[in-house]
Amino acid sequence: xxxxxxxxxxxxxxxxxxFITISLLTHLxxxxxxxxxxxxxxxxxxxxxxxxxxxxxxxxxxFPHSDFPEQQESFRNALRLALETKRTIIAPMLRINKIYxxxxxxxxxxRYEAQEKSTLKKACDTNxxxxxxxxxxxxxxxxxxxxxxxSIMDLEIIKREYGIxxxxxTHGHGWGVHESAxxxxxxxxxxxxxxxxTFKENGTDWEHxxxxxxxxxxxxxxxxxxxxxxxxxxxxxxxxNDKLTQPxxxxxxxxxxxxxxxxxxxxxxxxxxxxxxxxxxxxQQDLRKALMKTRFxxxxxxxxxxxxxxKITDALGGRFQYSTLILNLSKLVAMDARAGTIQNLAVDGxxxxxxxxxxxxxxxxxSSMEDLSENSRRDLxxxxxxxxxxxxxxxxxxxxxxxxxxxxxxxxxxxxxxPTTSHDRRQLLEACVDYHRNVEERYPVYYLIxxxxxxxxxxxxxxxxxxQMFPCIFSKADMVKWGIQTDHYLMGQPGLNIDKNIQYxxxxxxxxxxxxxxxxxxxxx
Numbered sequence: 001x002x003x004x005x006x007x008x009x010x011x012x013x014x015x016x017x018x019f020i021t022i023s024l025l026t027h028l029x030x031x032x033x034x035x036x037x038x039x040x041x042x043x044x045x046x047x048x049x050x051x052x053x054x055x056x057x058x059x060x061x062x063f064p065h066s067d068f069p070e071q072q073e074s075f076r077n078a079l080r081l082a083l084e085t086k087r088t089i090i091a092p093m094l095r096i097n098k099i100y101x102x103x104x105x106x107x108x109x110x111r112y113e114a115q116e117k118s119t120l121k122k123a124c125d126t127n128x129x130x131x132x133x134x135x136x137x138x139x140x141x142x143x144x145x146x147x148x149x150x151s152i153m154d155l156e157i158i159k160r161e162y163g164i165x166x167x168x169x170t171h172g173h174g175w176g177v178h179e180s181a182x183x184x185x186x187x188x189x190x191x192x193x194x195x196x197x198t199f200k201e202n203g204t205d206w207e208h209x210x211x212x213x214x215x216x217x218x219x220x221x222x223x224x225x226x227x228x229x230x231x232x233x234x235x236x237x238x239x240x241n242d243k244l245t246q247p248x249x250x251x252x253x254x255x256x257x258x259x260x261x262x263x264x265x266x267x268x269x270x271x272x273x274x275x276x277x278x279x280x281x282x283x284q285q286d287l288r289k290a291l292m293k294t295r296f297x298x299x300x301x302x303x304x305x306x307x308x309x310x311k312i313t314d315a316l317g318g319r320f321q322y323s324t325l326i327l328n329l330s331k332l333v334a335m336d337a338r339a340g341t342i343q344n345l346a347v348d349g350x351x352x353x354x355x356x357x358x359x360x361x362x363x364x365x366x367s368s369m370e371d372l373s374e375n376s377r378r379d380l381x382x383x384x385x386x387x388x389x390x391x392x393x394x395x396x397x398x399x400x401x402x403x404x405x406x407x408x409x410x411x412x413x414x415x416x417x418x419p420t421t422s423h424d425r426r427q428l429l430e431a432c433v434d435y436h437r438n439v440e441e442r443y444p445v446y447y448l449i450x451x452x453x454x455x456x457x458x459x460x461x462x463x464x465x466x467x468q469m470f471p472c473i474f475s476k477a478d479m480v481k482w483g484i485q486t487d488h489y490l491m492g493q494p495g496l497n498i499d500k501n502i503q504y505x506x507x508x509x510x511x512x513x514x515x516x517x518x519x520x521x522x523x524x525x
Contacts, residue, residue, distance in 0.1 A: 008314070016084070020325060022314070026369040029207055037149050039166045054380070056263065056266075057088055057521060058085070058086075058087045058088065058262075058263055058264070059087055059088045059089070059090050059179075059182070059263065059264045059265070060078065060081060060082060060085065060088075060089060060090070060264070060265040060266075060267065060488070061078075061091070061092065061175060061179075061265075061266055061521055062074055062078060062088070062092070062266070062267040062268065062270040063092065063104055063105075063108040063109060063112045063175075063265065063266065063267070063268055063269065063287060064092050064093075064094070064095055064112070064271070065099070065100055065101060065103065065112075065271070066100075066102065066271065067099050067130075067510075068094070068101055068510055068511070070289070071094055071271075072232045073270075073272075073273070074269070074270040074271045075091065075273045075296065076147060076273070077270045077272075077273050077276060077289045077298060078091070078270055078297070079158065079162075079164060079287065079291065080255070080273070080276070080278050080284065080287060080288070080515070081276060081278065082165075082166075083162055083163075083164055083278070083283065083284065083287055084165045084254070084257065084278040084279060085258065085260075085265075087166065087265065087485045088165040088167060088204060089165065089166045090166065090167050090168075090169055090179065090181045090182075090264075091148075091149055091166055091168045091169060092112065092173075093146035093147060093148055093149070093168065093169065093170060094146065094147050094149055094152070095115065095144060095145075095146050096145050096146070096147065096507050096508070096510075096511075097143055097144040097145070097294070097507050098140055098144035101145075101417035102197070102269070103193075103271050104196040104197075104198040104243070104244045105193065105195040106198075106270040107201065108268050108497065109137055109161050109175070109268075110131075110268060112136065112173055112175070113132075113173050113174075113175075114131070114132045114135035114136045115136065115146065115267040116132070116172065117141070117171055117175045118134060120132050120133065120136055120138075120278075121141070123138070124138035124141060135319075142499070142501045142502045142503075143507075144505055144507070145502060145504070147371075147496070148170050148495075149168065150168060150279070150301070151299050151301060151495050151496070152300070152302050152305070152511065153296055153301055153303060153305065154295075154296075154298060154300075154301055155296075156297065157295065158295055161290075161295075162283070162287055162334060162445060164194075165353075167181050168181070169181040172220070174268055175193060176191045176193075176266050177190070178266065180330050186264065190262055190263035190264055191262055191263070191264045191265075191266055192260050192262035192265050192266070193263070193266050193268075194252065194260065194266070194268070195253050195267060195268030195269065196248065196250040196251060196264055197247035197250075197269050197272070197275065198233070198248065198249055198268055198274065199242060199248075199250050199270060200250050212288070216401060216514070224393075225334060231291050234433055238450075247272070247285050248267070250275070250523055251274070251275055251276075251277060252275065252276050252277065252518070254277050254278060254279055257276070257278075258278070269326070273383045276505050291401070297518075298514065298515060298518045299511045299514060299515065300515060302490075302492065302493060302495075302496075302511075303494070304491075304493040305488050305489075305490065305493075305508060305511060305512060305515065306364070306491070306500060306515060307489070308485060308486075308489040308512060309512055309515035309516050309519065311484050311485070311517075312479050312484055312485060312512075312516050313516060313520075314406065315429065315479065315482070315484050316429075316433070316445060316447055316474065316520075317445060319434040319519050320472070320519070320520065320521045321433070321437065321445065321521070322436075322444075322445040322446065322447055322451065322520050323392070323396070323444055323446055323447070323520050323521045323522045323523070323524065324443070324447050324513075324516065324517035324522070324523045324524070325388070325446045325447070325448050325449070325451045325524050326450075326517070326522045326525045327384065327448070327449070327451070327471065327524065328450075328451050328524075328525075329368070329369050329450060329451055329452055329462075330367060330368045330369070330451050330452075331391045331451075331508070332380065332384065333366050333367060333368055333369060333371070333372065333380065334366075334367055336380065337365040337367075344428075366449060367451065368452075370460050376460050376462055377385070377462050378465060380453070380465065381463065381465045381466055382465045383460060384465075384466065385465050385466055385469050385470075388466075388470075388524055389401075389469075391524050392444065392522070392524075393522065395442045396442055396443075396444045398442070399440055399442035399443045399444065400443065400444055400469060400470060404435070404443075405439055405440070408434075408439055409431040409434060410428075410431040410432060410434070410435040410437070410472075412431075413428055413431050413508065414471055417458070418457065418467055418468075418471060419456050420458070422478075422481040422482065425457065425478055425481075426478075426482055428471070428472070429472075429474055429478070432445045432471075432472035435472075436472075443472070444472065445472045445474075446470055446472060446473045446474070447474060447475070447516055447517070448473050448474065448477070448494060449476075449513050449522065450475075450476045452476070455475055455477035455478065456473055456475060458477075476509070485504075487503075488505070489505060490504045490505055490508060
């Protein structure tokens, strides 16, 4: 009886291992490599290679996204990669206004192609609903523009100092095999797609799985490891087709970067320097320092734009005689709401209370200063003032906290209340500049940039605590009222193709603000 039980036991073990072996072999034959791309339209790797010509010029490009700082950082990273690989940059133009955030490679490519205004205008003129108008609505076609980077940045000095060749894609939005900037035929095998934020393979064929190597890896695995893999592959959900909502956290190493032998490397997003490594040699270090301090920093190559910024700078007392204060109030409200700081404050006369439904709670959260009650606005601005005191140089903070000398013109003006009319505010500016220059050089004079696009003196319910502590605050609204900033200062700008349907001055305001801030003493955000 015991012998029969042992025999049955051995038979069961044998059947179990046969079942496991058959399942593993079937799994290896039918399942794709785990390193294949999730994307079905854009493959980040190819299995064939075209013989490379060592004397052939090679290129790299990328897709722009987000606002000016992100696009600027992408170009900086492209310069590093071009220096590393000796490739020529094909630079997409800078998009101004109506920007879109980071997206996976395929979506970013489509958004870039949709920016082609020649075809977009035709579709809009004929009232056609196309994939392009779905991404770039006709209603906002004149609310954004693209301009070459060379029109606002000095690229020639970078070319001379570091030997980096740069071609700007100023006509068309073709990329890869349809590259608009090259007058030659590009084959599919000439293009390598690289986007470590979308493809963990990094778009290179060293990550493309070889079936023989994969089988060898499996053969070397222990039985327990193979059993675990089989359980995972058969009983865990397949998320390979899930849409990316956040960038993947992968890095392209220097060795793998150099191993890409394609004629064109088409990157996706390039706004993260940490994702693309370069050699830590002297010339790379020198380029990094230059890009942080002296090169590709300020958009000062457009003469009319620079001249306008100089007029505002002179009105504020001159270079390094004022500071810049940047307030993103909507972001502050959203952050405080998520943190619970203002979660229970009055919004539009009602109380925001905790709800079981997360979506309903998010919908009820305030998103701007206008959503808050007057008391809540004041409380939030008082917190902002305290934060500013902690961020500005200590000598400015001490000077702002000290009483203004009573014999000064500034004290006389402020004794009768904070000026609100255009004439009185111009007198206030002159008194502030005089006080800073001749009485107390540490006393802060601020140029205010805020996302509400309002003059602070017109909204004491919001900016009251700020103006009470820092009365010498001026904004774009003041400069416009005084005629220092006009609504046509870009008229006649060389290289700017003026379209009568587009108002260029509002679009270039962020670049003008950058120039004004750069000429100030310090920036507080």
